[in-house]
Amino acid sequence: MVTVLMCLFIVLFAMSSVDVAKFEKLKNSLATGFGVENVGKVDTAEGIVLPPELAEEEGEDLTDLELAIQEVDDLEAIKERITAALTKEGLEDTVRFTLDERGLTVRMVSSETFFNPDRAELTAAAQLVLDATAPELRSTTREVTVEGHTAKLPDDRYVLDWELSTARAVNVVRHLVEQGGVESTRMEASGYGESRPLNEGRTEADLKLNRRVDIVVLSDQPESVRSLIPEVVEQRP
Incomplete structure (x- = not known):
């Protein structure tokens, strides 16, 4: 928990200004990671956070x-x-x-x-x-x-x-x-x-x-x- 809190403050410090959109994305990402909130789509770096069952399907290697x-x-x-x-x-x-x-x-x-x-x-x-x-x-x-x-x-x-x-x-x-x-x-x-x-x-x-x-x-x-x-x-x- 201490490590997670440290990462949180580092991310907050790295944000040069309080951007509502960025803060909302950060909140949703952390909530999804802790399992508190089910967010269908979280975009922090032009990517998509998928539910575990879909992530397994997407990760399958092609033959x-x-x-x-x-x-x-x-x-x-x-x-x-x-x-x-x-x-x-x-x-x-x-x-x-x-x-x-x-x-x-x-x-x-x-x-x-x-x-x-x-x-x-x-x-x-x-x-x-x-x-x-x-x-x-x-x-x-x-x-x-x-x-x-x-x-x-x-x-x-x-x-x-x-x-x-x-x-x-x-x-x-x-x-x-x-x-x-x-x-x-x-x-x-x-x-x-x-x-x-x-x-x-x-x-x-x-x-x-x-x-x-x-x-x-x-x-x-x-x-x-x-x-x-x-x-x-x-x-x-």
């Missing part, structure tokens, strides 16, 4: 599958907003989306559209796509990794492929940070050269598919939840 469904919903919402922004600029056909255990991938396929041959500088088309994508990346708190890839050719020199793919990824990150306002602390750039092709074909269409830059909005869920994302995606129409 990994339910969390995976929520995560897919969130990532799908990001995809839809990016698609809407690209459609508004007439750029909806310039990227492809994939959703897997890593998160949402915005795939800039066919590097010729976004970079000049064997160059790392962004083309005007690439800048337009990034400008349309940046607001959504800026509004989320998720980490984003940008990954550069090249096509595998018989006369390729591996070091040059790694340098080119990394330079392209870095330039995408730089544009998103400097022009798009995305937090640099959430961005990462990687170059994989020809080591991660989407397919092993040698046709021009296959090579264009492998020449790409992927912007991956990473899932922030634990591995047990992320592993269920492909299953959830597969079951959806």
Whole structure:
């Protein structure tokens, strides 16, 4: 009781002025805590004090599958907003989306559209796509990794492929940070050269598919939840 009284006087002292509304909230909160008065709703910090039986229901943890469904919903919402922004600029056909255990991938396929041959500088088309994508990346708190890839050719020199793919990824990150306002602390750039092709074909269409830059909005869920994302995606129409 002495400790409770001490806390009461500390709270009273912390209140710079006698605010009737604040005092009423404090009174109701203390009354509810001591079981003297049954207050349906007490708001002292933008929260709600619930009866014990409701508090137990609210506190129940979601299953990994339910969390995976929520995560897919969130990532799908990001995809839809990016698609809407690209459609508004007439750029909806310039990227492809994939959703897997890593998160949402915005795939800039066919590097010729976004970079000049064997160059790392962004083309005007690439800048337009990034400008349309940046607001959504800026509004989320998720980490984003940008990954550069090249096509595998018989006369390729591996070091040059790694340098080119990394330079392209870095330039995408730089544009998103400097022009798009995305937090640099959430961005990462990687170059994989020809080591991660989407397919092993040698046709021009296959090579264009492998020449790409992927912007991956990473899932922030634990591995047990992320592993269920492909299953959830597969079951959806």
